[in-house]
Amino acid sequence: MATSMAAALAASIASAPSAHTAQAAAQPTYEPIPASMSKVIDIEAKIPLTCVQLDGLVVSKIVKHASSAPSFALGYLIGIDLDGVLEISNCFALPNVSDDDDTSSKSIAQYQKGMLAALKEVEPGDGIIVGFYQSNTLGAFYKQSLLDLQSIHRERLRHGGVVVVHDFTQASRGNAAFRAFRLTKQFHAEYRSGKFTTQSLMKNQLTFSSILEEIPVRVRTNPLLGAFLSTLTTPSSTTPASSFSPAAPSAALAPTFSSLDLAPQHMTSNLSNVLDALDEFKAEEGSLAYQMRNIVRDRNRANEHLLRRKEENALRVSQGLAPLPEEDIARLFKIQPEPSRLKSMLLLGQIDAYSQSLGSAASEGYVKMYSANAGNASA
The missing domain is CATH 1.10.287 (Helix Hairpins)
Incomplete structure (x- = not known):
């Protein structure tokens, strides 16, 4: 580790320009941030998060991934934070690979770079990776894998990284259960030391409720998406003559009565x-x-x-x-x-x-x- 660091420093020093060349080169100029945008543009992530805003596309992607995943769904969240609101505009799923294989981390890294490049080509300036999403069963998300994932990326992601938890058992009952969490500073400091003894827990007053800090979640829907959903639930008044059917349904989506079940499984x-x-x-x-x-x-x-x-x-x-x-x-x-x-x-x-x-x-x-x-x- 020290050898590689010394080699990197040596390479940087060797490739550095001379003093005369540096003085002759034109110095870059930076325009100051306007006063009206100084409170919105948070470069150093000093404005505390007050809310996590999920786009309708993100909600539909997470629900689809959770319903089709064999065990549990895991993926990256892409967005940007503006004035204390973490706006999640897109997401993509991670492939299911074994954790013991050394090639799994390399394949995930390559997959991540490819997906980010593809998303930037489709929507330039869409945002950066700000956290993860994960599905769970019956609200149980306190897992060692979740803590390890959040602890590793806490120093790399803005605001320590946010994990959005989706309970797909609630989604089967018609409730879109989304909750956002991040590790508390107190627990992260204790997690890095690795000493969860009785005295340390009593000294720092750590319980399972102080592991994660919950952040309010709200969903932002696109007007076009709302108009499309209204066409699925509103009966159509006219039908084309070529597609005439004597038993045509009154609506595009058939009504469901699962919420009226008195004995849920x-x-x-x-x-x-x-x-x-x-x-x-x-x-x-x-x-x-x-x-x-x-x-x-x-x-x-x-x-x-x-x-x-x-x-x-x-x-x-x-x-x-x-x-x-x-x-x-x-x-x-x-x-x-x-x-x-x-x-x-x-x-x-x-x-x-x-x-x-x-x-x-x-x-x-x-x-x-x-x-x-x-x-x-x-x-």
Whole structure:
């Protein structure tokens, strides 16, 4: 690493122009930013984000990718931030490759460059990569892969990078569930140190709710898109003579009655996910307790050995003998460090997300059942 850095510095120095040539060259001039645009153009990303604005095209792309992906959808978000609003104008999906293969990162990098070049040819000045989008099931997005992805790109992307989470189980019920998050500075500092011990969590007051910071999301639709959707839902008054059909539908899109289902199928899977997450959390807590007992036992043995050696040295000094050297405790007793509690925090976040989704679905089902019973009673 140091050799490559020195070589790069040497190359830059060797290719640098001489002092006389530098003085003779014309100095570039920069026009100042107008006062009316100084608060809008945020070059150093000092204006805090207040909202994430998704274009209708982005919403449709994410929903389509999430519905067709075999496991979960992952992709890049392209946009620009203006006056505290992160405007997401486009996105593209990432291919599903294995994480263990070294060629996967190279293929993803090449795919990313190709997609950015293609998008710039279609829409010049469309924006830069500002974050990622990811699909999840029943609102459970607290995953190690998400934290790793956000932590790696936090220093590279503007405003630390934003991840837009889409719950495709909500989309199947007719609710476009989109939420935007980014890592908090407090958690990112602790994540870089890699010490999620009990004392550090208590000192920094870290819980699963303080891992991510939620940013409000709004959707901006194009007037042309709204006009097109209105043609799909509005019955057509005239039909061409060549396409005459005696059983022509009254609208381009057939109505759906899935929202009136009194027994949704995802309720069972949601409850099963809650129970599985609780079992996994219980197993993780049992493993942490076993490791902590071993650590306490090794520490007690090391302290007892050190105490005996001090007493023996005190006795030898009183007898006029040279004290025995005190061996390194870490060499004699390999005391393991305290295990990380990050997985426990993520499991608690999963349980909380599953519980909130289950509570929302149960309350919605309760209202439907009440309305159905009230209708039967009045009939």
